[in-house]
Amino acid sequence: MNKPIFVTQPSLAPLEEYAKLLEDAWASGILTHNGPLMRRLERELAAYLGCPDLVCLANGTCAMQLSIRALDLTGEIITTPFTFIATANIISWERCRPVFVDIEAGSWNMDPEKIEAAITPRTSAILPVHVFSAPCNIDRIQAIAKHHALKVIYDAAHALAVNYHGKSVLNCGDISCVSFHATKLFNTAEGGGCVSLDPGLNARVRRLRFFGFDENKEIVDEGMNAKMTEVHAALGLANLRYLDQVRANRRRKYHQYVEQLKEAGFVKFQQFNPEEYNYSYMPVLLDSEARMLRVLGNLAAKQITPRRYFHPCLNTLKHFAPNCSLPVSESVAARILCLPLYDSLVEDEIDRVCKCVRNA
Numbered sequence: 001m002n003k004p005i006f007v008t009q010p011s012l013a014p015l016e017e018y019a020k021l022l023e024d025a026w027a028s029g030i031l032t033h034n035g036p037l038m039r040r041l042e043r044e045l046a047a048y049l050g051c052p053d054l055v056c057l058a059n060g061t062c063a064m065q066l067s068i069r070a071l072d073l074t075g076e077i078i079t080t081p082f083t084f085i086a087t088a089n090i091i092s093w094e095r096c097r098p099v100f101v102d103i104e105a106g107s108w109n110m111d112p113e114k115i116e117a118a119i120t121p122r123t124s125a126i127l128p129v130h131v132f133s134a135p136c137n138i139d140r141i142q143a144i145a146k147h148h149a150l151k152v153i154y155d156a157a158h159a160l161a162v163n164y165h166g167k168s169v170l171n172c173g174d175i176s177c178v179s180f181h182a183t184k185l186f187n188t189a190e191g192g193g194c195v196s197l198d199p200g201l202n203a204r205v206r207r208l209r210f211f212g213f214d215e216n217k218e219i220v221d222e223g224m225n226a227k228m229t230e231v232h233a234a235l236g237l238a239n240l241r242y243l244d245q246v247r248a249n250r251r252r253k254y255h256q257y258v259e260q261l262k263e264a265g266f267v268k269f270q271q272f273n274p275e276e277y278n279y280s281y282m283p284v285l286l287d288s289e290a291r292m293l294r295v296l297g298n299l300a301a302k303q304i305t306p307r308r309y310f311h312p313c314l315n316t317l318k319h320f321a322p323n324c325s326l327p328v329s330e331s332v333a334a335r336i337l338c339l340p341l342y343d344s345l346v347e348d349e350i351d352r353v354c355k356c357v358r359n360a
Helices: 015-028 036-049 060-070 085-093 138-148 199-208 230-240 243-261 289-301 327-335 347-358
Strands: 055-057 076-079 097-100 123-127 151-155 175-179 192-195 282-286 336-339
Touching: 015 036, 015 230, 036 055, 036 192, 036 230, 055 060, 055 199, 060 085, 060 151, 060 175, 060 192, 060 199, 076 085, 085 097, 123 138, 138 151, 192 199, 230 243, 243 282, 243 347, 282 289, 282 327, 289 327, 289 336, 289 347, 327 336
Parallel strands: 076 097, 076 123, 123 151, 151 175
Antiparallel strands: 055 192, 175 192, 282 336
């Protein structure tokens, strides 16, 4: 009997390499509070990504929350409804109001031509998402933000190791927020980070992640506990050594899917620049929700578990009322599936998945 295939599995360095790093933590007796492994991960990740600085945090949701706090945002924040619930929830959690605008039909990113119509005197920021790692139209978004004196926070949860115009996509906007969750291309089991070109913002995020303490242990801000532990940082350091290999492996498997599904007349793929993508997900868009549900049923019958990223469309949820109709987002959210894609997925398993899709 074939073993179950899940939508994702974490990419993990050899256990002995992780254990060796943990020995350093055991020897030091430091497991959190700005520990040496966490500081080392910040340095090595920033260097790998081509960023001047990176602030490690407990998770990607904390990264967005502390970014909103660090920028002192109030009022309305314009964002996309085609994203994970955390993007909009954290705006509400910080007592701001998410204002949704529709997405582009090809890239599935926020449509910049819809932003200005959503701006009001209460708007303080734009929070776009680099969906499945495909960069937004950053040039247009930044121009709009500058013209209206708005801040920009990029939800780059998917977009680690992605360049835009030859430089890290994380260097764009006021702050970019990234996730190191177990499902991501690079993981620390749980974790995340903020990147800003403003040293003052990076310093404030560091204070906010540790209850508002500054480097002299003086309480100078309203903070919270959003620190990354040494246990998580050690896993990140071990996994970072294999990130190039993991990314190349996922890219090869992505193209194996495309080769097997491109002739199916009912499957479409996300549009992106191949040089600006990290291939961390395998999203496919079916021609109807009915077809998508048949694919889902075919896969379930073979013990294969895809995921409906992102469904439902957030503008349809009651707690974000008043709701507005966003037809492109709602159509894509109803018809999309992310198929299994991860480092240990083998070619025969991809063949099994593609057969189930084609049979729909």
